[in-house]
Amino acid sequence: MPYDGHCMCGRIQVSLPQQPSQSLRCHCLGSSINYVLGDSDVTIKDSRLSLKSYGDYHTQSGNIVLRQFCSECGSPISTKSPDFPGKTLLKASLFDEISRPSQEVFTCRRQTWEPAIEGAKQD
Known part of the structure; x- marks a missing residue:
């Protein structure tokens, strides 16, 4: 079943063949769930x-990272x-229902009040 999302204003629509079973929590600047x-697999x-x-x-x-956003x-x-x-x-916040994170990266930047993901591979 298609899994559809959109930006806040609705100008950008995103579609996946189905909801991913897991997500990735990133603790970099601009922390996010992806x-x-x-x-x-991504249709924009x-x-x-x-x-x-x-x-x-x-x-x-030190890598150049391409970040895409709605203007x-x-x-x-x-x-x-x-x-x-x-x-x-793909930013999971585009969707109404978000799959639970099973991995996390840039854990050196995890906030002290934020618990680690149980069983997740740590970097």
């Missing part, structure tokens, strides 16, 4: 050309990183 998906509809990209050079890894409402849409070749890190 679905790590093959590029071909943007008929009003609102999707914009930002090449983030200020990353802890109208500012909703983050996805991230592409050399650490995940051929993958899209």
Whole structure:
């Protein structure tokens, strides 16, 4: 069953073949919960050309990370990183129901009040 989401203003629509069974919690600057998906599994509809990209050079890894967002409402849409070749890190906040995180990255930046994910691989 398709799993559909959208940015806050609705200009950008996102569709997946089904809801991913798990998500990834990232503790980098701009902490987020993401679905790590093959590029071909993500369909982004943007008929009003609102999707914009930002090449983030200020990353802890030193890699240039491509961050995509809606230029109208500012909703983050996805991230592409050399650490995940051929993958899209799609922001889970685009969807009404979010799968529980099973992994987390950049745990060195995890807030002291935030518990670790039980059983998750730590970096």
